Amino acid sequence: SKPRVWVSRPVFPDIVDRLRDVFDVHAETEERRYSSNEIATRLADADAAIVGLAERIDADALAGARRLRFVANLGVGYNNLDLDALTAAGVGASNTPDVLNETVADYAWALMLAAARRMGEAERWVRDGQWKGSRFEGWLGADVHGKTLGILGMGRIGQAIARRAAGFRSPVIYHNRSRLDPAIEHECGATYVDKATLLARADHLVLVLPFTPANRHVIGEAELKAMKPTATLTNIARGGIVDDAALARALADGTIAAAGLDVFEGEPQVHPALMALPNVVLSPHIASASRDTRRDMASLAVDNVLAAFGQGPHAGRPPTILNPGVLADAGGPSTHA
């Protein structure tokens, strides 16, 4: 019989259908949140899985998953996967890098602009029927063009954000664990600085770091205090990189001017203090959610799963596998079943 793939959420049926030649497909038809037990139960009789960022795949989830060989994550960030546990269990895993870079960069600018120009607040005011007349000194926000853009985390997404600054004539400074190649720095028009300089000089700071334990609360009270009171902070990366409680205090007391947040600690819950503030634009983790890019991400996940089972254009070599040693150790996928 065919191997079985579990698709944890509704994903474009025409793309998922590409799995059907090879797999018995068990695709969920509704969005839901799974308990750890529910994930374990579904993985227990799956040979492969396509999961979203809300599905945590850890040692517990894998404990009874004796047939499982591959998990494709629908996202570039994969802090929902315990990669060590997957590797120890001999399960390959993939993410969706690169296909979403430009779309996420667009969204970072959208949120940054919305925060700087107070678009969320203004939109609510119009909808609330409060627009009775105009005040010349009303709705004053911060310019973005010509202002210094700071980027913390300079992978491909950070670079795509930086490249967009040229049209705004905004100088770009960045900090990253490792400095970029000078040719790439030049192409992005970005100047490397230490973290303290980044915080002190950025007029608009964008976070593009992956979530790791070391990156937890990289932006907390002290870092917010080091920023300009006119600055904005935009997070399109991961919740938990920012101390949301500290950010709410900083936005309330004028330590910084505004924030644009697509990700939150403990999402889908949003810190109530953030909810109550006018000067923060909130969105529900949608930075990669353009029609084209979500389709590309789904397609890449499917390609990875097919490849792990020796099928498709990348047979035997899942194009964005995170732990390639697993397939090598198994002596190739076809010998493993």
Ligand code: GLV
């Ligand atoms: C979205 O957050 C992703 O990691 O792709």
Ligand code: GLV
């Ligand atoms: C994304 O997290 C990146 O580093 O580009």
